[in-house]
Amino acid sequence: MEQWISLFEGFWLNLVLFFVTIICAVPLGLLITFCSMSKFKPLSIVSKVFVWIIRGTPLMLQLFVIYYGPGLILDVPMRSRFFAAVIAFVINYAAYFSEIYRGGIESIPNGQYEAGQVLGLTKAQVFFKIVLFQVIKRIVPPMGNEIMTLVKDTSLANVIGVAEIIMSAERFTKMGLIWPLFSTGLFFLAMCGILTLIFGAIEKKLDYYKA
16 A cells, blocks of 8 residues: 555656646746747847757756756755756756747648738738647647657656655565556556547548648
């Protein structure tokens, strides 16, 4: 019974970290995209450098920096391991999402923007009425892959002591029990399976819209 309770608590932390990351990183990634594509060069350069740094360094290193950095640099230790994990995951995935958004937006031919403006539409109207649904259709597959990667990446939170499901299972493995460790695989398989069905349904729903 103790093992199941511990595994459930770890499972819950993985779920919370997953959903909080999605809720925060999806809009933040869009904001970063607009900054990267801005005609104001300083803002664009800063955004692109930020994305380059985040995408070019391991998530594990970012977890260490965010958790230990404030204490070592500013002498203000991070009090919550879970909060540090949330910050690291949100920043990391926002950077990846921003590149997916940018690729989707830039894949739309300029002729569609020009045609919309000829018809008297503003740039905002062209984007939301003509371009947006095409972009959504094009980014659903890569977004689905990235979100399924996030499910598995939540296990990395244990490097800074967040007692997610693998850390919970590992405690019992050291006591000679192997089944808790294998049970964690069922969690990740189930989550990825559910997400596969969801994104498959979304892609099917968008099939009517030919980009």
